[in-house]
Amino acid sequence: MRVAIIGSGPSGFYAAEALLKRTDEVVHVDMFDRLPTPYGLVRGGVAPDHQNIKAVTRIYEKTAARPTFRFFGNVRLGKDLTVDDLRRHYHQIVYAVGNEADRRLGIPGEGVPRCTPATVFIGWYNGHPDYRHAKIDLSVSRVAVVGNGNVAIDAARILLRTPAELEKTDIAAHALEVLRKSQVREVFILGRRGPEQASFTSVELEELGEMEDAEPVVAPGELVGLIIPEAARSKQQQKNLKILQSFAERPLGTKSKKLHLRFLVSPTEVICGPDDGVSGLKLEKNRLEMQADGTVAARGTGEIEALEVGMVLPAIGFSAERISGVPYDEKKRVIANEDGRVIDPVSHLTIPNEYVVGWARTGPQGLIGSHKGASAHVVAHMVTDGTGLAEKVLPDPEAIINLLHKQGVQVVSFNDWKQLDDVEVARGVRRESPRDKIVDVEIMLSILGQH
Structure with missing residues (x-):
């Protein structure tokens, strides 16, 4: 089974963890994020004076270290990749894009x-x-x-x-x-x-x-x-x-x-x-x-x-951003879904093999830890719905990388992120803080280019 997860915040990582722990099927997870940096709300939303909450990233690192997990940072769905691209290269898709718009x-x-x-x-x-x-x-x-x-x-x-x-x-x-x-x-x-x-x-x-x-x-x-x-x-x-x-x-x-x-x-x-x-x-x-x-x-x-x-x-409050090709619920301002299964907002028919977790599913509710059970709940639907799906022949796993390179995308791997992480922590030591964040994507990519 090959699964694409769009978004690398808590709900995305918890979905990846639940998928990769499956014993009934070997699952390969590719996680995409539009930024070169993972962790979503933990990095960009949790208050800086709450460092203890940010320690949860250690759990996500363990998930990322699994041999059947790949991270693709600096990849924008709707620009660098389309939903149709994902449908061709993966058996199932999970949207974990959060709520990036404000009310x-x-x-x-x-x-x-x-x-x-x-x-x-x-x-x-x-x-x-x-x-x-x-x-x-x-x-x-x-x-x-x-x-x-x-x-x-x-x-x-x-x-x-x-x-x-x-x-x-x-x-x-x-x-x-x-x-x-x-x-x-x-x-x-x-x-x-x-x-x-x-x-x-x-x-x-x-x-x-x-x-x-x-x-x-x-x-x-x-x-x-x-x-x-x-x-x-x-x-x-x-x-x-x-x-x-x-x-x-x-x-x-x-x-x-x-x-x-x-x-x-x-x-x-x-x-x-x-x-x-x-x-x-x-x-x-x-x-x-x-x-x-x-x-x-x-x-x-x-x-x-x-x-x-x-x-x-x-x-x-917050609302989910609209993504080209992804059904949207105008009233709830989330990805249109029924208990995590993506649906057509007009006909209410299920879109096969597409799911949503986290705030993009429910709106802004629940603390970080509550997403673990909620994501596992949606993964249970994926297991139920996915019987026999792995028999569907997909392109080679490297084909998605070739596609992104043809698009001119500088893909950031999890090892690349660890290099940026080391740089930020070293900068933080100089100012006697946990880290000094790099806030410009071009500078991040430039640092990785030098490495």
Whole structure:
């Protein structure tokens, strides 16, 4: 069996692991990524001050070391390879492309300078090549982060960390220099629903109380009017409420930076200032309504306030990018699928031998570790559907490499990546950090060309 996996983030590597551990069939996996570097969200999305989470790449390295695994970096599906190329060269295809697009607020003024999607900000400070030239202006004193998930917390935390805290991380060098000079002193995390519905994890929330020169601020009024009965709250909801209550009971300290956590507010307009950039954010107060199905909805009350801020970072979710030749679900903004099997979005008929894992399947939900079981679940479908498929004769395994070379693609192997890895770690030693990332693809390829 030969399987192509498109994308080298956690869900892709977990799918590869499950496939390569099969005992009923010998499986060869070729993993493709549009960047020369593997690991997807672990490299480009996990906050630089969370180095312990990034240690998961050691597991992925073990998968990559298997003799029946090949990595093809710097290969773009839809440009260097088509879906039809994959269908000719592989028995099955797995899309593990994640969610690279952001969801917008859809309110007046959203396009003004300093209203920047959190995806851009996070990619910028993580050294993602797509965002290395992003213009991040931190000359303002107050920032609003719209959203109540871990992405919002990550963005706020990086804005409020001291340079000394950030220097110990693998944050991109260009971002570190800008953050050294940052004038940001207050950050507001804004949620449209209540504290019970916030989707950040308790560990991330608690971490906000442990920063060197920033402290969380929760007004007692933010925690009144809870709608879910105490007995019906999940463990995470109980933990989050306990942490938020402890923040609300803290006396105001002497730390120079403040992180305000606010709930039941929705932005209705980005206010443009004299410099044509953000000068404020109009917020509508919400109330909660319990729906018949047990879910909670936020409804606007018509009560409007203006929050004075100089930057807005919307962090309200992600969506999958459309890929030429791959069915797309316009409503869910993911690859069209039914439990991981790719389907035609109109007829709902299954596309044979094509599958999707991770956020491209479900949207942005679940922590990194949760993708292991989810990817294995989809691989179980592949095993069921793949009976007898290996008898289909395919081109020689080297044919895909020849095809890419004819296209003029400089393919990056996993051994090539290890060379880049060594260079980044050596650069990091010089600045006393875990690594100093190379953020330009052309420079990466140039280094490999020299080797």
